[in-house]
Amino acid sequence: MPSLDRQDNVFVLDLGDGENRFHPDWLTAVDTALTEVEKAEGPRALVTAATGKFWSNGLDLDWLLAHADRHQEYVVSVHQLFARMLSLPIVTVAALQGHTFAAGAMLSLAHDLRVMRADRGFWCLPEADINIPFTPGMSALIQSRLAPRTAHESMVTARRYGGLDAAAAGIVDQAVAEDAVLSTAIETAQGQAAKAGDTLGTIKTRMYGPVLAALRDTVAPLG
DSSP states (O other): OOEEEEETTEEEEEOOSSOOOBOHHHHHHHHHHHHHHHHOOSSOEEEEEOOSSEEEOOBOHHHHHHTGGGHHHHHHHHHHHHHHHHHOSSOEEEEEOSEEETHHHHHHHTSSEEEEESSSOOEEOOHHHHTOOOOHHHHHHHHHHSOHHHHHHHHHHOOEEOHHHHHHTTSSSEEEOGGGHHHHHHHHHHTTGGGOSHHHHHHHHHHTHHHHHHHTOTTSOOO
16 A cells, blocks of 8 residues: 655655555555645645556456446546646656556656656556546646657557657656655756645646646546
């Protein structure tokens, strides 16, 4: 399960050491951690990390199949996570040490910055291959954070980007050696910690107003 630590002015949210799929309990734990970070005072920033082979594999499809009657409620909760991360009044950095797929890739895009392992692991939006359409909110998020050509390629072809390719396409900001992913993310976040506060939150909320509205629209088509 996710856990929260702090190094000086940087909170480090460890998503876990498994596939880190979005089980409802996992979503609750992440939301609780974000509340703690948001309520803290003074300079601060957030790094979202993980351990093992995956950063996140996205939606918990097994749980969804077993709880089909809760589909809309579940997707709304996922949208809420994206919206909250996108508009946090602090600088956020995703430290992508492993595979980052589907809704996991979308969560990475909701961060301000991304650092990815260069030699192994893929960033991918596989929805076209697995026959799960993007919701309007998901589409809005992806298209707001990626250049049009990259958004089209990643959404339509389900291309798997390695770290160097992801950096070249502007999906991530840096591709570094495996042992430098977390330290680079923390160093980057530390340099931005003084920006935390209401002004940064307002900037993000105004910058991504239409995206946040789409993510918070609970009556939009879900799928």
